[in-house]
Amino acid sequence: MALEVEILVKGAAYIGAGFSVGLGAVGAGIGEGYTAGFATQAISYQPEKTGDVLKNMLIGQALAESAGIFALVIAMLLVLMDFGSTTMTAVALAGAGICMGFGAMGPGIGAGFPAGMACEGIGRQPGAGGSITNTMLIGSAICQTSAIYSMVIALMLMFLDFSSRAFNPNAAALFGAALSTGMAAIGSGIGEGMSAGGAIRTIARQPDSTGRATANMLVAQAVAETPAIFGLLISLIMMFKVYPDSHTIIIAASLLGAGFSMGLGGIGPGIGSGMAGEFALDWFGRSEDTSGLLTRTMLVGQAISQSTAIYAMVIALVLIFVI
Amino acid sequence: MDISGVDIIRAASLLGAGLAMGFGAIGPGIGEGYAAGRACEAIGRNPKEAGMLTRTMILGQAISESTGIYALVVALLLIFVV
Numbered sequence: 001m002a003l004e005v006e007i008l009v010k011g012a013a014y015i016g017a018g019f020s021v022g023l024g025a026v027g028a029g030i031g032e033g034y035t036a037g038f039a040t041q042a043i044s045y046q047p048e049k050t051g052d053v054l055k056n057m058l059i060g061q062a063l064a065e066s067a068g069i070f071a072l073v074i075a076m077l078l079v080l081m082d083f084g085s086t087t088m089t090a091v092a093l094a095g096a097g098i099c100m101g102f103g104a105m106g107p108g109i110g111a112g113f114p115a116g117m118a119c120e121g122i123g124r125q126p127g128a129g130g131s132i133t134n135t136m137l138i139g140s141a142i143c144q145t146s147a148i149y150s151m152v153i154a155l156m157l158m159f160l161d162f163s164s165r166a167f168n169p170n171a172a173a174l175f176g177a178a179l180s181t182g183m184a185a186i187g188s189g190i191g192e193g194m195s196a197g198g199a200i201r202t203i204a205r206q207p208d209s210t211g212r213a214t215a216n217m218l219v220a221q222a223v224a225e226t227p228a229i230f231g232l233l234i235s236l237i238m239m240f241k242v243y244p245d246s247h248t249i250i251i252a253a254s255l256l257g258a259g260f261s262m263g264l265g266g267i268g269p270g271i272g273s274g275m276a277g278e279f280a281l282d283w284f285g286r287s288e289d290t291s292g293l294l295t296r297t298m299l300v301g302q303a304i305s306q307s308t309a310i311y312a313m314v315i316a317l318v319l320i321f322v323i
Numbered sequence: 324m325d326i327s328g329v330d331i332i333r334a335a336s337l338l339g340a341g342l343a344m345g346f347g348a349i350g351p352g353i354g355e356g357y358a359a360g361r362a363c364e365a366i367g368r369n370p371k372e373a374g375m376l377t378r379t380m381i382l383g384q385a386i387s388e389s390t391g392i393y394a395l396v397v398a399l400l401l402i403f404v405v
Contacts, residue, residue, distance in 0.1 A: 272356020301359020
């Protein structure tokens, strides 16, 4: 059965679109449901605050939706647009869909945490509504950055012309680039969301700690962001390093391995650092004197949690440059 | 493109190295983060014991790191020795 290249390209585009919108829906669905759960709980405790809680629930859910919308856009582009017809394009399109799909999953789930905690906090402390909503917006927005990295890589894979490069091993480089950013975004998205949730819980409890809590939330989220940034870096390296034609599958396998290493390797540390940030921020506002100590311990713990992400990046770099 | 047996083995070992370090980074990352989080909570409850709590956290995280190190060692073995 001789497969024409156009059929391959279309098929890859459709599969990529499926991954993109499918995985993107996972994130937004979980995040928005989590938010709604906390909103109904808050309303059950304080029915007179229904208006405020509902308003925050809808805003928070809109933010969780945004990553899903990115995924939808990429999927629509993949389904409706005409792309070139080389086998390289086929691999790039499938990779674009997978990258956006994974990249939208983490931030979607992560955005649920600040939104849910915001609903709970407003139910308890409607006077702090302004600070809570502000911090929720900031925390969720930072959460979405990993989805934006994935969308950038997906758009580059779709619209840049790679056809002048040799198929083997550059196709594996493109697919590895897709895996690297896409999967690493899962951990960062979820982790940053958890940290934001902790910060909002503290602000709801002690509204005067808003400034310090928000500042420390940004620090915690910055550390949780590093796996996504490593992933983006490895992706860009793999996309722009042009490999000469090869007659073996060794380099292709090595590049695929690099993509898996950095991609999967970003998941755990992202979630872990986010969890560390969440607990630290939760206890932040309770006492002014311990906040310095808490921040230091949080940073030490987060740094140790990031260690395996660094191992994963080193292995990825070895697989890219040394093989 | 001729694929020989030696090629397949080398390719598989490199892909395996990537999978080893990739999956191997997930567990310690989540576990060490959880340990750090609970340590921060404990310090929040009892700031006077901060020194002891931080040391326990680091000890616990080091033990959690062990399987991550196994993954790194196997990945390096697969890349350079096999």
